Amino acid sequence: MMDATAEARPALTLAQELTQRIYGEDVFAGFTPSLPPDMQGWNSRHVAFREVIEAVRPRIIVDVGVWKGASVNFLCETMHSLGIEGAVIAVDTFLGSPEHWNRERPDNIFASLRFQHGMPGLYWQFLSNMAHRKLQDRVVPLVQSSENAAVILKRLRIAPDMIHIDAAHEYEPVLRDARLYWDLLAPGGVLIGDDYSWKGVARAADEFAAEIGQPLTVNSPKWILRKPDRRKAA
Numbered sequence: 001m002m003d004a005t006a007e008a009r010p011a012l013t014l015a016q017e018l019t020q021r022i023y024g025e026d027v028f029a030g031f032t033p034s035l036p037p038d039m040q041g042w043n044s045r046h047v048a049f050r051e052v053i054e055a056v057r058p059r060i061i062v063d064v065g066v067w068k069g070a071s072v073n074f075l076c077e078t079m080h081s082l083g084i085e086g087a088v089i090a091v092d093t094f095l096g097s098p099e100h101w102n103r104e105r106p107d108n109i110f111a112s113l114r115f116q117h118g119m120p121g122l123y124w125q126f127l128s129n130m131a132h133r134k135l136q137d138r139v140v141p142l143v144q145s146s147e148n149a150a151v152i153l154k155r156l157r158i159a160p161d162m163i164h165i166d167a168a169h170e171y172e173p174v175l176r177d178a179r180l181y182w183d184l185l186a187p188g189g190v191l192i193g194d195d196y197s198w199k200g201v202a203r204a205a206d207e208f209a210a211e212i213g214q215p216l217t218v219n220s221p222k223w224i225l226r227k228p229d230r231r232k233a234a
Helices: 004-008 014-023 047-056 070-081 109-113 122-132 146-155 171-184 199-212
Strands: 060-064 087-092 139-143 162-165 190-193 217-219 222-226
Touching: 014 087, 014 139, 047 070, 047 162, 047 190, 047 222, 060 070, 060 146, 060 171, 070 087, 070 122, 087 122, 087 146, 109 122, 122 139, 139 146, 146 171, 162 171, 171 190, 171 199, 199 222
Parallel strands: 060 087, 060 162, 087 139, 162 190
Antiparallel strands: 190 222, 217 222
């Protein structure tokens, strides 16, 4: 006989299932937002996101380099508006990029890192933003470098249908991320990169497209590659 409590227990969302596979626990359990909403971001609501989501209807999206979660929020919002019960895995070290550590920048971006005793507190801003938007059932935070996260997700056999790369602006790390996440991407999936206006990013995107023999679409500042689905060809 089935346990009545088990029968009454609500089914897990895809994000909750993924969280259990990665962590073995609910990272949002017991969390109360400690900071007010601050959804600062760049190119976070680009039209390319909706176009790709409409075309691919992804169940799993990986967003690499999320800052405070503006793009994560828009990806979730777009999936919801299209009736897609999907999940976004949000990959970031939450330590900031080298340009964020520049105390001389006039926009005072350094303050956004919310240092406490020398440790950035950006992760708590991200979690608070997700909780304020009630996205706990759609978002899976993965606090890792882009390289480590790709290894972890591959080991768990998590194959996203859509990946957004926005972690670095330098040629070598962008090319490395493109290679790692293209390998992780499901057949027929789409890889979107940001910041094509940066010289190093454009070079990496162009070279990678040539390397894999796939056409590169640029909807500035996004660059887009679609992975062939050999299964359909067969």
